[in-house]
Amino acid sequence: MxxxxxxxxxxxxxxxxxxxxxxxxxxxxxxxxxxxxxxxxxxxxxxxxxxxxxxxxxxxxxxxxxxxxxxxxxxxxxxxxxxxxxxxxxxxxxxxxxxxxxxxxxxxxxxxxxxxxxxxxxxxxxxxxxxxxxxxxxxxxxxxxxxxxxxxxxxxxxAGITTYSPLRHWRVGAGHKVGIVGLGGLGHMGVKFAHAFGAETVLFTTTPEKAADAQRLGAHQAVVSKDPEAMRRHLGSFDFILDTVAAAHDLDAYLSLLKRDGTLCLVGVPERPHPSPNVGNLIFKRRSLVGSLIxxxxxxxxxxxxxxxxxxxxxxxxxxxxxxxxxxxxxxxxxxxxxxxxxxxxxxxx
CATH class of the missing domain: 3.90.180.10 (Medium-chain alcohol dehydrogenases, catalytic domain)
Known part of the structure; x- marks a missing residue:
């Protein structure tokens, strides 16, 4: 030994x-x-x-x-x-x-x-x-x-493979509008990869001060998720959203931003379950709520x-x-x- x-x-x-x-x-x-x-x-x-x-x-x-x-x-x-x-x-x-x-x-x-x-x-x-x-x-x-x-x-x-893998699996690339939720260890890698894959990349954060850093990392814009009007401007417009937050939060806020057939992918494991999403948010636009593991x-x-x-x-x-x-x-x-x-x-x- x-x-x-x-x-x-x-x-x-x-x-x-x-x-x-x-x-x-x-x-x-x-x-x-x-x-x-x-x-x-x-x-x-x-x-x-x-x-x-x-x-x-x-x-x-x-x-x-x-x-x-x-x-x-x-x-x-x-x-x-x-x-x-x-x-x-x-x-x-x-x-x-x-x-x-x-x-x-x-x-x-x-x-x-x-x-x-x-x-x-x-x-x-x-x-x-x-x-x-x-x-x-x-x-x-x-x-x-x-x-x-x-x-x-x-x-x-x-952090790298956890964000790279779902972006690749769901074929994110040029012509797609992609959201990254959270600018932490995983989120900042998600921004870098989505940008490198050629997608229009939007960072969602609760911290307005992170907007400039998000753009430095490759985001085309940053949205403060606590601002209802800022969120409304993006309703039904995303192909794919990667949620990296490892704390329980409202998933409906992001499901409603997806286009028809859009996908919300979870990679953060919270300490307690997320509140159950509104099933109508999935059914009426054929949206998908999925997860990915490394x-x-x-x-x-x-x-x-x-x-x-x-x-x-x-x-x-x-x-x-x-x-x-x-x-x-x-x-x-x-x-x-x-x-x-x-x-x-x-x-x-x-």
Whole structure:
């Protein structure tokens, strides 16, 4: 076993603190990665505070991981030491079910998530990227271009693919009017991708001060969703709206903005259910209310390659590992533009 170090939560109330634990020795198909940076996702906070009622403590969060290959198994020769790589929300799946065969591993019933998931290799739980290193099966290791700033790539492994995948799946592109709800970690990536795909891009926000930043990121305009008149001007005009907000809110406000056959897609998981929408808002314009979960490994690599081609990375604020609880508090107050990323060089030596 490999002695490893990280930061863990030991209960839902206490601050995260240093934690020593064991990683498995790399097997034939494994890649050993030294972690350079790890993004901070809102789902980290949900799980640390057990808001989804499924956390096993201690928990080492983190599923937006980038770093460098240190060692590879005998069957992982397509990677070599020094390669820039990433690891997202998953580290394994069955590989044989219809979802896996369709390169949609996130829907596999045996998906092993990067943290807080039963680990078939150790019999314990998986530990995530708030740590110095990780061992991952080569099938779940992603290549990162040398042309992109590594720290800015980290959030692409969750926030990036979570917004890229539905925009691609519903074929967003030139000639479409697309709305992005929320300008946080996910929303700012949604704006960047919708713009890069050639769509007319509109940002919905409750914060008027974010309008200028939305346009800097690629939005053609920003609408303050608390302004009824501003919302009325867009009734029935959108082809697709991507809702990234991870808090319960009124979905009818956005369903009514869709054209006939328009789609509202949810990617944020709230701490409690959204109020039920008015069924008439769906029936009378044949609108769709859908959801999307991250993306498969093939599509995640496609997204990383697209980002390299178009020079897209996340807007980040780099933090030290001991500042993670302060970052959580700021994240709850929407005080980040737009993703915290932990510099693992600041991980205290054990």
């Amino acid at each position: 490999l002695q490893s170090f990280g930061y863990a939560a030991f209960d839902p109330q206490s601050p995260l603190r240093p934690f020593a634990f064991q990683r498995r020795e790399p097997g034939p198909s494994d890649v050993l990665i030294d972690i350079a940076y790890c993004g901070v996702c809102h789902s980290d906070l949900h799980q640390v505070r057990n808001e989804w009622q499924g956390t096993t403590f201690p928990i080492v969060p983190g599923h937006e991981i980038v770093g460098h290959v240190v060692d590879v198994g005998t069957e992982a020769g397509d990677f070599k030491p020094g390669d820039r790589v990433g690891v997202g929300c998953m580290v394994d799946s069955c590989g044989t079910c219809p979802d896996c065969l369709d390169h949609q591993e996130q829907f596999c019933n045996a998906t092993v998530f990067t943290y807080n998931s039963p680990d078939p290799h150790t019999g314990a739980m998986t530990y995530g990227g708030y740590s110095n290193r990780i061992v991952v099966d080569r099938r779940f290791v992603l290549r990162v271009s040398d042309t992109l700033a590594l720290a800015g790539v980290a959030p692409l492994l969750c 993306g498969g490994i093939r599509e995640t690599q496609e997204m990383l390659d697209f980002c390299a081609e178009h020079r897209i990375v996340a807007d980040i604020e780099l933090i030290a590992m001991p500042d993670i609880d302060t970052a959580y508090r700021r994240m709850l107050n929407n005080d980040v533009k737009y993703r915290f990323v932990i510099d693992m060089a600041t991980l205290p030596v054990q």
